[in-house]
Amino acid sequence: MSLDRELNLEAPFKDPQHETVLNIVRTASVLAGVGDQLFRQFDLTEAQFNVLFSLKYNPQQVTQTDLGRRLVVTRASITSVLDKLEAKGLVERQDVPNNRRSYHVVLTEKGKALVDEVEPHYRRRVHQALDGMDERECRQLIRLLERVRVQASLLQDEDVENSRAG
Amino acid sequence: MSLDRELNLEAPFKDPQHETVLNIVRTASVLAGVGDQLFRQFDLTEAQFNVLFSLKYNPQQVTQTDLGRRLVVTRASITSVLDKLEAKGLVERQDVPNNRRSYHVVLTEKGKALVDEVEPHYRRRVHQALDGMDERECRQLIRLLERVRVQASLLQDEDVENSRAG
DNA sequence: AAGCAATCGTTTGATGTCAAACAAATTATT
DNA sequence: AATAATTTGTTTGACATCAAACGATTGCTT
Numbered sequence: 001m002s003l004d005r006e007l008n009l010e011a012p013f014k015d016p017q018h019e020t021v022l023n024i025v026r027t028a029s030v031l032a033g034v035g036d037q038l039f040r041q042f043d044l045t046e047a048q049f050n051v052l053f054s055l056k057y058n059p060q061q062v063t064q065t066d067l068g069r070r071l072v073v074t075r076a077s078i079t080s081v082l083d084k085l086e087a088k089g090l091v092e093r094q095d096v097p098n099n100r101r102s103y104h105v106v107l108t109e110k111g112k113a114l115v116d117e118v119e120p121h122y123r124r125r126v127h128q129a130l131d132g133m134d135e136r137e138c139r140q141l142i143r144l145l146e147r148v149r150v151q152a153s154l155l156q157d158e159d160v161e162n163s164r165a166g
Numbered sequence: 167m168s169l170d171r172e173l174n175l176e177a178p179f180k181d182p183q184h185e186t187v188l189n190i191v192r193t194a195s196v197l198a199g200v201g202d203q204l205f206r207q208f209d210l211t212e213a214q215f216n217v218l219f220s221l222k223y224n225p226q227q228v229t230q231t232d233l234g235r236r237l238v239v240t241r242a243s244i245t246s247v248l249d250k251l252e253a254k255g256l257v258e259r260q261d262v263p264n265n266r267r268s269y270h271v272v273l274t275e276k277g278k279a280l281v282d283e284v285e286p287h288y289r290r291r292v293h294q295a296l297d298g299m300d301e302r303e304c305r306q307l308i309r310l311l312e313r314v315r316v317q318a319s320l321l322q323d324e325d326v327e328n329s330r331a332g
Numbered sequence: 333a334a335g336c337a338a339t340c341g342t343t344t345g346a347t348g349t350c351a352a353a354c355a356a357a358t359t360a361t362t
Numbered sequence: 363a364a365t366a367a368t369t370t371g372t373t374t375g376a377c378a379t380c381a382a383a384c385g386a387t388t389g390c391t392t
Contacts, residue, residue, distance in 0.1 A: 016304035017296040023311040028194030030318045101357045101370045129318040130183040138182035141310045145189040152196045152295040267340045267387045
């Protein structure tokens, strides 16, 4: 649905629904770009930062599957990102007692130090990106987005046949 | 900045700015999922559909660089997507007279037929995703997102040193 | 005209993502 | 206890994306 990020006005659509979708996708993409650009300065990818960040704020016993659930990413993706992070010494896979199937994923000292270093910059970026929007406007935006998300979630498993019927 | 798609409320942040960013990114991701799920039923990826769709509504003489600009994607990405589309016979690279450097990218009959087939389903999905939002709310959402996008664009090239100064 | 600079498409290499299949381990059922 | 079902992490294979470098071509400067 990211579809055409082209917000060019030669638009094939003039209806507000479609413009809205484009705007959501495009804005997310710009925000992602800002994040990427920041993380790269610390030799991190966005996916890697996400894991470090999540671990910092969820220091409980966390398995790879847990991480995947939280970051909304498949187990396979987690495996690959953790491989990179572990190679850099930012993260460790620890054996779980009485369970030889899972690992607990934990930040190393180095990993903790790095995420602590990046975090303030990240927070600053977020605030700058939303600069000029007061709390009321933020809440409004969130409320509207939540509605879209709920509606969209209902479409997840729809196939073309159903769609014709609907 | 996709950052944590976890909108779990154990959130390390309680400030509205950050929640807003998370919501934008998360919503875009859900929308993308809906698109993916649709396109897969036609053996297309989102990137491939985006190209077909863009070509349909911009049937002028279009080079690969033009396409990249419109879809906000690097030339390298365009090359790879076009390779796939061309292999499927959905698209053609045509020599440009008096310019041996560029190609014009055009839909084949097959490509045109496919995009015509997918498009109504796509439009339906968009409308369903935004179901319940009237035009006024759409405009409001768009307006807020535009403000975020403008602000965020300003951060694009900021590095950590500048950020400290700012 | 000659030489330098910019542009076009491609390639390479790294990353992330998913779906699907797998082995190993754990849990549930019978 | 034995068997079936589920879960966990990994692998494989396909795709997209980017940055960086490259050759070919075109444009610009002098």
